[in-house]
Amino acid sequence: MANSFSSALKLSAVGAAMLVMAGCAAQGGEEQSKWDQMDSDVAEARSMSSEALNTANQAQQTAQSALQMARENRQAMDRMFQQSMQK
Template sequence: MIMTNSLSSTLKLSAIGLSLLVVSGCAAQGGEQQSWMDKTDSDVAEARSMANEALGTANSAQRDAQAALKMARENRQAMDRMFQKSMQK
């Protein structure tokens, strides 16, 4: 009976110790996850900033391309007029 009590006490202490290890491991992992999430939030903010900058650059490039297309069309019309004049002579 003494051996049974000793074994029972050892098992109880082992279970308590194991529970403490699991709880402390979960707490440590929770802290790591929070740290990772904090980094993720700053990465998201940085990515959003870069995306906004890229959007501004793309909009500027589109305006430049539209202006160049307009100039090309105007030049073509002028060349067509010059060709028509030369054909009439």
């Protein structure tokens, strides 16, 4: 009877240990899933910031081009004004 009780107790301990390990493994899987989602979010944020940087660079180039055109137009207007004043 004592041997049977000892075996049952050992079996219960092994079963409890397996349940704890299974619970830890499941929780580890959930944690990994959270980390995977975070990695995905970081990658998406990097992609969006890269697109924003490209858009900002294009806007800066457009603004510089417009400024150059405005300067050229101003010079042409100044020349035309000078020519009209000489006549």
